[in-house]
Amino acid sequence: MRAQIAQRTLRTDRWWLPPLATFVGLLLISIYAAVRTFMGDYYWVDEYRYLTPMYSPCLSEECLPAAAHFGRPLPELPGFLTPPVVIIPFLLGFRVTCYYYRKAYYRAAWMSPPACAVAEPHAKYTGETRFPLIAQNLHRYFFYAASLLLLINVYDAIYAFSTGVGLGNLVLLVNVGLLAAYTLSCHSCRHIAGGRLKHFSKHPVRYWAWTQISKLNAKHMQLAWASLIFVCVTDLYVALVASGTISDLRFVN
Amino acid sequence: MGYQGHFRVWRGSDQGGGLEDFTVEVNEGEVVLDVIHRLQATQTPDLAVRWNCKAGKCGSCSAEINGKPRLLCMTRMSVFAEDETVTVTPMRTFPVIRDLVTDVSYNYEKAREIPSFKPPAGVAPGEYRMQQVDVERSQEFRKCIECFLCNNTCHVIRDHEENKESFAGPRFLMRVAELEMHPLDEADRVPEAQSSHGLGLCNITKCCTDVCPEHIKITDNALIPMKERVADRRYDPVVWLGNKLFRRN
Ligand code: SF4
Ligand code: SF4
Numbered sequence: 349m350r351a352q353i354a355q356r357t358l359r360t361d362r363w364w365l366p367p368l369a370t371f372v373g374l375l376l377i378s379i380y381a382a383v384r385t386f387m388g389d390y391y392w393v394d395e396y397r398y399l400t401p402m403y404s405p406c407l408s409e410e411c412l413p414a415a416a417h418f419g420r421p422l423p424e425l426p427g428f429l430t431p432p433v434v435i436i437p438f439l440l441g442f443r444v445t446c447y448y449y450r451k452a453y454y455r456a457a458w459m460s461p462p463a464c465a466v467a468e469p470h471a472k473y474t475g476e477t478r479f480p481l482i483a484q485n486l487h488r489y490f491f492y493a494a495s496l497l498l499l500i501n502v503y504d505a506i507y508a509f510s511t512g513v514g515l516g517n518l519v520l521l522v523n524v525g526l527l528a529a530y531t532l533s534c535h536s537c538r539h540i541a542g543g544r545l546k547h548f549s550k551h552p553v554r555y556w557a558w559t560q561i562s563k564l565n566a567k568h569m570q571l572a573w574a575s576l577i578f579v580c581v582t583d584l585y586v587a588l589v590a591s592g593t594i595s596d597l598r599f600v601n
Numbered sequence: 602m603g604y605q606g607h608f609r610v611w612r613g614s615d616q617g618g619g620l621e622d623f624t625v626e627v628n629e630g631e632v633v634l635d636v637i638h639r640l641q642a643t644q645t646p647d648l649a650v651r652w653n654c655k656a657g658k659c660g661s662c663s664a665e666i667n668g669k670p671r672l673l674c675m676t677r678m679s680v681f682a683e684d685e686t687v688t689v690t691p692m693r694t695f696p697v698i699r700d701l702v703t704d705v706s707y708n709y710e711k712a713r714e715i716p717s718f719k720p721p722a723g724v725a726p727g728e729y730r731m732q733q734v735d736v737e738r739s740q741e742f743r744k745c746i747e748c749f750l751c752n753n754t755c756h757v758i759r760d761h762e763e764n765k766e767s768f769a770g771p772r773f774l775m776r777v778a779e780l781e782m783h784p785l786d787e788a789d790r791v792p793e794a795q796s797s798h799g800l801g802l803c804n805i806t807k808c809c810t811d812v813c814p815e816h817i818k819i820t821d822n823a824l825i826p827m828k829e830r831v832a833d834r835r836y837d838p839v840v841w842l843g844n845k846l847f848r849r850n
């Protein structure tokens with residue numbers, strides 16, 4: 349018999365604050381991303397060749413030809429669907445199966461557990477042993493897909509320099525920098541790079557890579573938030589310039 | 602300067618019990634265990650508390666202070682305001698014996714379920730040779746003081762008694778990882794990590810890491826790397842789909 353303590357937790361600090369903040373943060377970003385996705389507009393600044401990362405690559409028939417850096421192999425999407433729906437499953441899949449975001453939403457949305465040493469409200473618990481949560485194990489395949497999309501974002505950011513340099517270029521550059529740091533700091537990346545080895549001494553290069561990625565990996569949570577927020581900032585900046593609401597600050601034309 | 606501190610301590614046994622209020626003297630530089638000892642010396646001579654080293658190294662004095670799993674001997678009184686009531690309860694996940702003392706046998710049972718270190722055939726103790734970089738990773742896990750605060754905090758068993766049978770807890774999943782990463786261990790521990798030790802039950806919410814007094818990165822360095830090793834073998838989607846479609850196993 350356990351000690352009889354009726355309270356769900358005896359914690360006296362504001363343990364509910366971090367999960368609440370996480371929940372609100374993720375909710376706001378999801379709403380922003382959904383609105384921008386289904387807007388289907390203001391994703392390309394023709395004059396300066398800025399393409400928002402949310403619409404990159406733009407692959408379907410309705411894409412503006414200049415924004416479709418890799419052609420438009422897909423036919424026009426039916427109904428209310430917009431170009432990002434083609435890539436969003438991969439981007440979302442990458443974030444949703446990420447070890448950090450899993451922790452974040454298991455705690456904040458599913459309350460399993462809401463905070464440490466605070467009882468969860470569920471009567472049964474099977475963790476990640478069954479469908480659908482067992483699919484979290486597919487994370488590394490999303491990592492591969494997201495790495496490809498990252499390369500495309502890097503291409504977009506470089507391509508935008510072909511008309512000069514403006515604030516938008518810097519925004520795109522910082523964005524790919526953060527995305528790259530987030531992607532490289534992924535636990536699956538750490539594992540693939542060298543974590544899976546039993547004898548580091550036999551693989552000095554991979555050991556070195558593992559050491560470097562481990563340093564980044566320790567900041568994975570911070571990079572997850574920074575890159576997520578900055579994608580929205582980048583998208584907003586491109587949208588504001590594309591819609592003519594603000595004009596891009598140019599340094600070199 | 603000393604002051605009169607307010608304490609609320611769980612007293613009782615497996616037959617029942619509850620929180621009792623006390624006012625005890627607290628002096629500068631003391632830790633919670635000192636105050637519990639003063640309580641024992643001055644007011645409640647039969648108060649049960651387990652302790653040994655008073656230095657955060659034996660792992661005996663695990664309990665919960667203001668709801669947080671911690672070591673009694675490593676929690677300074679200076680982290681509390683003088684007028685704050687300090688609540689001390691036994692670990693929740695294990696059966697209580699008396700007052701602050703719990704029966705931690707679960708942990709020893711789980712420890713025994715893990716097959717021991719298996720060196721290569723023909724290599725006798727004393728002949729082990731390994732590179733420092735190769736053993737380094739598992740050495741982090743050797744810092745463990747067996748306080749079992751991580752297992753106590755893990756919601757998989759803290760909130761679901763029925764999972765105790767199938768779940769080894771972070772402490773012993775970490776032991777599996779330690780052996781798996783050991784350069785001389787020859788046993789294959791990956792399939793059992795998932796099937797017998799319950800790795801899949803962990804949802805990487807990191808409470809074990811948060812409470813570990815040795816600051817071992819249990820989740821990042823032991824549990825997630827083990828999950829990745831399981832994914833290497835079991836969740837290659839192509840193999841997985843084949844198994845589902847053709848009911849192979
Ligand atoms: S990370 Fe896993 S093992 Fe650690 S407390 Fe959370 S569920 Fe338990
Ligand atoms: S891993 Fe840390 S929390 Fe768990 S038993 Fe060892 S020292 Fe205690």
Ligand code: FES
Pocket residue numbers: 442446447448449487491530531533534535536537568
């Ligand atoms: S663990 Fe977060 S992206 Fe892979």
Ligand code: FES
Pocket residue numbers: 651652653654655656657658659660661662663672673674675
């Ligand atoms: S008494 Fe040894 S760890 Fe606290």
